[in-house]
Amino acid sequence: MDKIRLAIVGCGGMGHRHMYGLAELHRAGWTRFNLVGACDPVLANAESLAAQAAERFGQKPAVVGSLEELSEVGVDAVDVTTTPPYHHTVAIETLERGWHTMVEKPMGLTVRACNLIRRAADASNAILSVAENYRRDPINRLAKALLDAEVIGTPRFLIHHAIGGTNRMTISVWRHQKDQSGVLLDVGVHYADMIEYLLGEVDTVYAQTRLHEPIRHNSAAVTGESGSNPSGVYTKWQREMPAEFEATAEDAAYATLTFKSGAVGQYIEDHGAWGQGDWLRKIHGSQGSMTLPGDRSGRLITLNIDGQEPLSDERLLDLVPDFRLDAVTTDLFGGERLWNYELPFTQIDAKIIAIEYGDFAEAIAGNSEVEVDAYQGTRSVAVSYAMLESGATGQIVQLDEMLNESINTYQREIDEGLGI
Ligand SMILES: NC(=O)c1ccc[n+]([C@@H]2O[C@H](COP(=O)([O-])OP(=O)(O)OC[C@H]3O[C@@H](n4cnc5c(N)ncnc54)[C@H](O)[C@@H]3O)[C@@H](O)[C@H]2O)c1
Incomplete structure (x- = not known):
């Protein structure tokens, strides 16, 4: 070809x-x-x-x-x-x-x-x-395989907590602007995709949302050193951004989600939190629980099955004998059955983006x-905005109503700005 x-x-x-x-x-x-x-x-x-x-x-x-x-x-x-x-x-x-x-x-x-x-x-x-x-992180692939093999039984509830941030700028000014993104969309859309990848489609969302830190600070403009800089590429642009600026988008969501499967989720995403930060993704099922590591960390999944020792090593693979990574991921990470990896973030980042390109090329070639x-991409955006719509109205929001645009109290102003 x-x-x-x-x-x-x-x-x-x-x-x-x-x-x-x-x-x-x-x-x-x-x-x-x-x-x-x-x-x-x-x-x-x-x-x-x-x-x-x-x-x-x-x-x-x-x-x-x-x-x-x-x-x-x-x-x-x-x-x-x-x-x-x-x-x-x-x-x-x-x-x-x-x-x-x-x-x-x-x-x-x-x-x-x-x-x-x-x-x-x-x-x-x-x-x-x-x-x-x-989702393309090999450890998330393993988590999905373990869930599909029902090693924790039927999933009943998910806890997703991402807590930290203080009043620092997250990478760039636009990430804090409602008409350009907002952090709850910028970061939350990844979590929404992961949540649906692991537990299937979200059905309803109820959330309280807040803008805790209306003034954000950019350390790169003051010291030259960046505070939030994935893969180290952003410094030159951050030095040109203002030292402090007004944030217009909400920076915290506290939500209850229900899934079509009947499972329930407790979701906290707070980018304006002070004190001890936290990150937790944990799923409880009818026979045990699974705690996942941070995305793109290569760290370990921990399984807790009642009556057994906690499991957090190579033996996880014994529970999923058919688990295989796809060919591109295998070549990039050097193994088709991974349970951990240790690499600098820049390499992890590049490899996972490479997997996206591999998938795109296979689809263009007509192989898969x-x-x-577009459907899943839209759903993830809808889950993130469902929190903001619920926060704006105090109502429980149905995902189907998000997808057909019948709920848009929060988004209307953004759509008008886009002229759509
Ligand atoms: N998947 C991830 O982990 C991840 C991480 C960072 C960013 N992102 C996403 O990537 C996108 C870009 O983020 P970023 O951090 O690179 O932002 P950025 O501000 O660093 O870069 C955006 C670039 O787009 C250019 N641009 C704007 N309008 C354009 C147009 N019409 N045509 C061509 N170029 C245009 C800008 O000039 C700028 O160079 C966002 O959607 C962001 O959410 C994803």
């Missing part, structure tokens, strides 16, 4: 990280893509990505500022890593042009933006994939369906 001519659209932090992921995929021997374009209206960002790509691939992608110019370069596929307000504008246009499109999470800025992308994907012959990375499609 000919190489897939790919461009990265949006060359900020995640655009660079995606390019590192693509290089990692090539290193592992999967070389279906040819990176031919770096597209960003901020040409310095596109140039930075292209220059670093040249070091890794021995060939410099074209630096362009628009999709129109990209069509002159000639592409088969794009990877959309712009800020969230542009996901739908870019993805709809690229799907209409017939370019296979992988779009970063959140799939769209609101449920309506996602539904517009979904319709464009349905009307196009091109593939749409959502780049949701957490994408793992995270």
Whole structure:
């Protein structure tokens, strides 16, 4: 098969990280893509990505500022890593042009933006994939296999707690702005995807939401050192951001979820918490419980089955004799049955992004369906906003009503700003 001519659209932090992921995929021997374009209206960002790509691939992608110019370069596929307000504008246009499109999470800025992308994907012959990375972590694959094997029996309830943050800026200013993302969407959409990956579809959500820290602080503008900087790529941009700024998006959600299976979830996501931080993902079933490690940490799952010693080592694999990672993941992580791994975060990050590209390439080749499609990408955005809609109205929110847009008290203003 000919190489897939790919461009990265949006060359900020995640655009660079995606390019590192693509290089990692090539290193592992999967070389279906040819990176031919770096597209960003901020040409310095596109140039930075292209220059670093040249070091890794021995060939410099074209630096362009628009999709129109990209069509002159000639592409088969794009990877959309712009800020969230542009996901739908870019993805709809690229799907209409017939370019296979992988779009970063959140799939769209609101449920309506996602539904517009979904319709464009349905009307196009091109593939749409959502780049949701957490579920592709080999340890989360093992957790899913253990749940499917019913080692804890039937899941009854989930606890998901992510508590910390104080008044620090999370990576960038836009992450705290309601009209551009908000942290509960930016981070929460990953958790929503993981929760549905593990326990199936969410049915209802009740939440209290808060904006605890309306003024956020950016240490990089003061000391030059960043406080929140995944894979270390953000420092140069953070130094140019204001030292303090107003946050307009809620930064905490305290929620009760119900699942179609009958399971219940207790969810706390608080990015404005002081004191001792906490992170916990734990599932209790009819025969035991499973505690999962942080995503992209490589750390251990712990099983507690009543009447047995807690299990947190290689013997977890004995419970799932058929568990195998897919071929790309196996090549990247060096084993098809992993129960832990120890790598620096930059490498973990690149490998998991490489898995997303591997999945996208397989779908383009017609060998399989994408793992995270428009439906699932929309659902995850809907779960995150269900908390904000419930917080705004005090009502219990049905996911189905989120998906069909009949609930949009919170999102209306954002949609109006987008002109959709
Ligand atoms: N999966 C993850 O773990 C993860 C981590 C970080 C970011 N992300 C996602 O990646 C996306 C980008 O985040 P980031 O941290 O790179 O943000 P960023 O601000 O660092 O970079 C965004 C880039 O997009 C460019 N851009 C804006 N509009 C554009 C357009 N219409 N066409 C082309 N380029 C455009 C900007 O100029 C900027 O260079 C967001 O959706 C974010 O949620 C995902």
